[in-house]
Amino acid sequence: MNDWQRKSPLDWETYVNKLVKVVAVEKHEYEGWVLTVDPVSATIVLATFPENEKGSLSFVMGHAVQKVEILREGDGEMEQRLAGILAPQESHAYSP
Amino acid sequence: NSRPGENSRGSENSRDSGAVQKARAELRERFLRLLSGAxxxxxxxxxxxxxxxxxxxxxxxxxxxxxxxxxxxxxxxxxxxxxxxxxxxxxx
Incomplete structure (x- = not known):
């Protein structure tokens, strides 16, 4: 188990809605906005929004994560954009 | 938080574990939503x-x-x- 997998959910929560660089094994690097960290597998889920391209979701497995560096805090607009990814349209059916 | 007597215990530990559980549940729910969306x-x-x-x-x-x-x-x-x-x- 690596250092990232040993963190507490409260630690992982501090990364949500922030732009991060994830350094992974085999010299892979991923950059994106953190949507969540799975508390079971420590998998970190990133959203990327490249210009003039569709965005994408990237799941970096917890066992592959070596370092996570915070690059920037999200502003209100980015937080809304990220919340939109988490709230699919069908969830409206469950709203009171 | 609704369990009777939890607040009256008032120990650091019970408050901490409640916050940890809440964070864990929220993070996991987000993860499962994203996985099912994929x-x-x-x-x-x-x-x-x-x-x-x-x-x-x-x-x-x-x-x-x-x-x-x-x-x-x-x-x-x-x-x-x-x-x-x-x-x-x-x-x-």
Missing amino acids: RGRPGRFCLWGGIRLRADFGAADVESGTLQTPLGIQRAALLRSGDLLEFSFPLE
Whole structure:
């Protein structure tokens, strides 16, 4: 188990809605906005929004994560954009 | 927080574990939502040793449909999560 997998959910929560660089094994690097960290597998889920391209979701497995560096805090607009990814349209059916 | 007597205990530990549990539940719920949203989408899977595969995501743990391999397209395949380093999908 690596250092990232040993963190507490409260630690992982501090990364949500922030732009991060994830350094992974085999010299892979991923950059994106953190949507969540799975508390079971420590998998970190990133959203990327490249210009003039569709965005994408990237799941970096917890066992592959070596370092996570915070690059920037999200502003209100980015937080809304990220919340939109988490709230699919069908969830409206469950709203009171 | 609704359990009787929890507040009256008032110890650091019970407050901490409550906050930890809340954070864990929220993070996990977000993760499961994102995973279920990925179902059926075309994904790119990065495995150990620089191996990259394209496949439609089936369901978590991690099942994929139409796995494209150097030997041809497999209609369905199971990928072990321990073999994966990263996988990604386009947003709608």
